[in-house]
Amino acid sequence: MDAPTAYAIGVDIGGTKIAFALIDPQGRVVAERRAPTLPAEGVAAVLDRLAEGIAALGAHGGPVAGVGVGCPGNVHDGVVRLAVNLGWSEVRLRDALRERFPDLPIAVSNDAAAVAIGEWWCGAARGCPDVVYAAIGTGLGGAAMSGGRLVRGASGAAMEIGHLPAVPGGRLCACGLTGCTEQYASGVGLLSGLAARRGEWPDSLLARKPDAGTADILDAMRAGDPLALALLHDLRGALTQALVWCAGALNAARIVIGGGLGRALGDLLDLPGLESDVRARLLPYVGDGLHIVPAQLASSAVGAGCLVWAELGSSPPGPLSTRSTA
Ligand SMILES: [Zn+2]
The missing domain is CATH 3.30.420.40 (ATPase, nucleotide binding domain)
Structure with missing residues (x-):
């Protein structure tokens, strides 16, 4: 038995x-x-x-x-x-x-x-041992597996993609560096973008909302608010760059996008478009087999x-x- x-x-x-x-x-x-x-x-x-x-x-x-x-x-x-x-x-x-x-x-x-x-074990990267994971939440986290092994780094800090530079001399990050990817591609990033770029769109309803939170920004993106769309553009641009570096350096076959904000953004992120943007900036034999997919795990505790x-x-x-x- x-x-x-x-x-x-x-x-x-x-x-x-x-x-x-x-x-x-x-x-x-x-x-x-x-x-x-x-x-x-x-x-x-x-x-x-x-x-x-x-x-x-x-x-x-x-x-x-x-x-x-x-x-x-x-x-x-x-x-x-x-x-x-x-x-x-x-x-x-x-x-x-x-x-x-x-x-x-x-x-x-x-x-x-x-x-x-x-x-990798039972979700969106199942059967794919070379994978980059990006968690878009309040902050931006990441992890990667290469050949079925977690990439850990010398001090366990590999794939801290939120603090890779996205914009030279850009917004000051809580970590002390400037222009970090997280300052554009996360909940914190959307809020700091809202504060920094509010004055650029006098016609934006979002700009006139004093205590707007992340959910308000997402609603405004769906309503076509120009400031909200600029923040979405910033988010996608910074995320694309970080993913190009990571997936290119690791020759990943799959990128999994998760995190609470990643889920909430849903079709606003346009994963097929993101995939072609990332592929377009990689060598053909690095990018051709690369796919970007949404996370699947029912709960982070499963991972x-x-x-x-x-x-x-x-x-x-x-x-x-x-x-x-x-
Ligand atoms: Zn930082």
């Missing part, structure tokens, strides 16, 4: 909520739950909530192969070196979880990297769970097209 199916527990730590998912080896969600992050209560309190959620899903039934955790910020070798949204620095996350769950393998990674692994399968060295389920013959 075959061994019972093992499950992985995925945990995605966000600034406001922690998402937990129990997944099978194909990335299908068996159970999930959420908890508030409440980072102001301190690291120990957040760790307690993590442990509580992991224990609850672990009690769901069936053997648990391990726990994968995705965390924002600079994560290297199990240590969250800096996560501004959480107010964390040098938090030994993997060790802290090992203390609580000594029998479970624990994998910890940057959140974007976890999603990239998940998209974190896929860290377990990937780190344990299982073979991925394979491309969707061949799955039925496997």
Whole structure:
């Protein structure tokens, strides 16, 4: 008789909520739950909530192969070196979880990297081991896999695409550099663009809205507001440049676009147009096989769970097209 199916527990730590998912080896969600992050209560309190959620899903039934955790910020070798949204620095996350769950393998990674692994394992990049992932959210994050391995970099900071230069001498970024891609291609970027370019369009209704947020900007884009369309143009231009550099340098076959704002922008991003713009700036034998697709994972916690399968060295389920013959 075959061994019972093992499950992985995925945990995605966000600034406001922690998402937990129990997944099978194909990335299908068996159970999930959420908890508030409440980072102001301190690291120990957040760790307690993590442990509580992991224990609850672990009690769901069936053997648990391990726990994968995705965390924002600079994560290297199990240590969250800096996560501004959480107010964390040098938090030994993997060790802290090992203390609580000594029998479970624990994998910890940057959140974007976890999603990239998940998209490769069971999502939009399934069967494609050379992939660039861009997460357009409040900020702009990224991750990449080359030959089926995560590109980590010397300090775990590979693919920090939000802080690649987009505009020489451009807007000042929170990181201290100027003209960062994130200052144009993210929620923060749309808001700073609105503040900086408001005066250029006296006929814009958006320009006259004092407390406009990201959702207002998206509505204005859909209504054809000239200022909003200029911000969309800036966003696409900066994003295109970053993707050209990353996909060109890595000879990626697929770019996956995700993140909350990426989803909300939807057809405004015009992925087929973005794909031809990126391809047009690459050598034919680099760009010809490149496709840009929207993210597919049901939850970022699924990507974190896929860290377990990937780190344990299982073979991925394979491309969707061949799955039925496997
Ligand atoms: Zn920056």
